[in-house]
Amino acid sequence: xTGPELARLIQLLARLPGLGPRSARRAVLDLMRRREQLMxxxxxxxxxxxxxxxxxxxxxNLDTTDPxxxxxxxxxxxxxxxxxxxxxxxxxxxxxxxxxxxxxxxxGVLSALDGIGPDDLxxxxxxxxxxxxxxxxxxxxxxxxxxxxTTAHYVADRLAGxxxxxxxxxxxxxxxxxLDYLDDGTLIAALKSRRSL
Amino acid sequence: MEWTDEGLILSxxxxxxxxxxxxxxxxxxxxxxxxxxxxxGRRRGASLQPGSxxxxxxxxxxxxxxxxxxxxILVPTAAAFMDDAGRLDILVAAAELLDAVLPERQPxxxxxxxxxxxxxxxxxxxxxxxxxVRWEAGVLAALGFGLxxxxxxxxxxxxxxxxxxxxxxxxxxxxxxxxxxDRLLALPPFLRDPGAAIAxxxxxxxxxxxxxxxxxxxxxxxxxxxxxxxxxxxERAARMARLPAP
Numbered sequence: 001x002t003g004p005e006l007a008r009l010i011q012l013l014a015r016l017p018g019l020g021p022r023s024a025r026r027a028v029l030d031l032m033r034r035r036e037q038l039m040x041x042x043x044x045x046x047x048x049x050x051x052x053x054x055x056x057x058x059x060x061n062l063d064t065t066d067p068x069x070x071x072x073x074x075x076x077x078x079x080x081x082x083x084x085x086x087x088x089x090x091x092x093x094x095x096x097x098x099x100x101x102x103x104x105x106x107x108g109v110l111s112a113l114d115g116i117g118p119d120d121l122x123x124x125x126x127x128x129x130x131x132x133x134x135x136x137x138x139x140x141x142x143x144x145x146x147x148x149x150t151t152a153h154y155v156a157d158r159l160a161g162x163x164x165x166x167x168x169x170x171x172x173x174x175x176x177x178x179l180d181y182l183d184d185g186t187l188i189a190a191l192k193s194r195r196s197l
Numbered sequence: 198m199e200w201t202d203e204g205l206i207l208s209x210x211x212x213x214x215x216x217x218x219x220x221x222x223x224x225x226x227x228x229x230x231x232x233x234x235x236x237x238g239r240r241r242g243a244s245l246q247p248g249s250x251x252x253x254x255x256x257x258x259x260x261x262x263x264x265x266x267x268x269x270i271l272v273p274t275a276a277a278f279m280d281d282a283g284r285l286d287i288l289v290a291a292a293e294l295l296d297a298v299l300p301e302r303q304p305x306x307x308x309x310x311x312x313x314x315x316x317x318x319x320x321x322x323x324x325x326x327x328x329x330v331r332w333e334a335g336v337l338a339a340l341g342f343g344l345x346x347x348x349x350x351x352x353x354x355x356x357x358x359x360x361x362x363x364x365x366x367x368x369x370x371x372x373x374x375x376x377x378x379d380r381l382l383a384l385p386p387f388l389r390d391p392g393a394a395i396a397x398x399x400x401x402x403x404x405x406x407x408x409x410x411x412x413x414x415x416x417x418x419x420x421x422x423x424x425x426x427x428x429x430x431x432e433r434a435a436r437m438a439r440l441p442a443p
Contacts, residue, residue: 017214112293112425113208146246146275146289150426153282171279183244185273192280 006032058129060105060122062087070094070102077101079136083126083155085109085143093141101139104129109142109151121151123158130162140168144189198264201254202226203271205312207296209245211237219245219266220296221253224309228299231255231266247292248274248316277320283433284319287329289426291315294336297424298415308339324395326434327387330403333411334388342366342414344406346389349373359384363409382406398438404431 002010006028014024031039055061056068063069070076080101084090090103106121130138138159142148156166172190173182182190204221207228212218217236222228231253235241250272257264278284291312299305315332319325337343344366348355351373360369360381368389374381384406385399408423408431416422 110425112289113210117425144279145243146248146285149279150282150285150289153285154429157282183273184270185244185246185249185276188273188276189279192277 058125059103060087060107060125061090061103075100079134080139081126081129081135081137082139082141084141085148085151089141089143099139106142106151106155109145109147110154111147118154123155126155127158127162130159130164135164137165137167140166142168144169144171198258198260198262199254199256200226201252204229204251204253205292205295205309205316206245206247206249206251206268207292208247209233209236209242213237217242217245218263219268221251221266222295222299222309222312223253223304224306225304226255227303227305228295228301229253229255230301231264233266233268244268244270244273246273246275248288250274250313250316272316274316274320283430284325286426286429286433287319287325288316290329290424290430291332293424293426294333294411297419297421298336298340298411305339308336311335311339324400326400326430326437327385327395327403329430330385330388330400330407331391333404333407337366337407337410337414340415342410344368344388344410346384358389361406366410382409401431401434401438404434 010021010024010028013019013027014021016024019027031042052064053062054064054066056063056066056071058067058071061068061070065072077100080099081104082093082099082101083104083106084093085106085108087105090105093099093103104122104126106123106126108116108121110116110118110121126138129135140152140155142152152168159166170193172186172193173179179187202223202225204223207220207222209220210218212232215235215238217233218230219233219236220228220230233241233245236245245268249270251268251270254267255264256267275285275288278288295312311332315328318328334344344361346358346361346368348368349358349370350362350365350367352370354370354373357371358368359371360374360378361367361384362369363380363382368384369381382405383402385395385403386393387395387399388403388406408427412423416424
């Protein structure tokens with residue numbers, strides 16, 4: 001039905017998250033229709049990103065410079081590190097604009113099922129940064145899942161005795177959330193984490 | 198084929214981008230797998246945490262098929278332990294152990310009821326490590342490898358039982374084991390007497406005891422090594438045992 005070039009392109013696109021063979025075929029057809037406006041700029045952007053983007057050796061963020069723009073920014077708080085599971089979580093916190101802290105990307109969470117142990121995460125790099133720098137607080141911004149919190153406790157254990165304050169994100173009622181619609185787990189966590197007004 | 202049963206979520210394995218294969222320990226159908234459409238997604242996946250209790254409806258065209266689960270969470274057990282590293286590890290260790298050693302589709306109703314009671318007690322103000330040791334001894338018994346702590350294997354005495362033979366799993370008294378005490382496992386008093394005081398080091402000793410038999414009879418034959426969450430529980434208990442008494 002299609003030549004080997006198109007078949008390969010469809011096959012590669014279908015491997016991306018959110019795309020299957022059918023949507024990959026639609027994307028390829030659209031790219032072919034808009035060859036000049038979309039396909040060639042996309043190919044150039046992909047090539048350029050593959051050549052220039054690297055993982056920051058300090059925090060694990062993706063950027064064209066090493067250290068990344070966040071690590072190199074002198075306006076960032078040097079004494080606070082936000083620990084996240086992956087770069088997507090770092091981007092989410094950056095989008096919110098909630099903190100001017102620096103980050104540390106672990107590269108995953110502890111998972112027996114997936115065979116991910118402490119040695120597969122960049123915990124050694126985090127400990128090195130805390131020991132070497134004047135870090136006063138480490139914020140563990142990991143998912144509120146069993147795996148995320150197991151990892152948070154493990155990292156907190158490893159940070160004990162290094163002289164920094166270890167905190168984690170609050171668990172509970174989301175902004176705009178109505179109690180009647182919340183699941184039991186969120187309500188239990190919210191009640192356990194209640195605080196004085 | 199269709200049934201409805203109550204079960205404990207043991208694990209969730211991602212299948213493709215959005216679906217998941219979930220292992221449940223159900224009361225009447227034992228450890229049972231099933232597909233959950235959207236189970237790896239953000240909305241449905243969030244509730245599928247190990248240790249949670251759910252009502253499960255399983256459907257398949259033929260009995261031998263994987264089938265699909267529809268789950269309604271009854272008790273989101275893990276939510277109560279997110280702040281407690283020790284209890285969270287114990288919960289995960291229990292789920293990992295059941296997932297590793299239970300045969301598929303064989304009911305173990307007594308073990309299921311004991312596990313529900315263990316999870317209920319875990320939320321109370323009781324020594325969680327000792328609960329885990331007692332529950333693991335129950336898992337061994339339910340799967341045919343129970344410890345015999347009724348009397349000394351050497352003398353028949355029921356007094357001063359302080360060791361367990363690593364080969365037979367039978368208790369040994371202080372007198373009966375005096376010649377080879379270094380090769381015997383320590384028997385913490387709380388395993389024989391639920392009302393006994395728990396001294397520093399008792400939980401660590403209990404975990405070594407049950408860990409030896411779990412490994413020998415259940416994990417090693419299944420080609421499994423130590424379970425990561427259990428290793429963390431053992432390390433924490435060993436650290437606590439080294440702390441000076443308050």
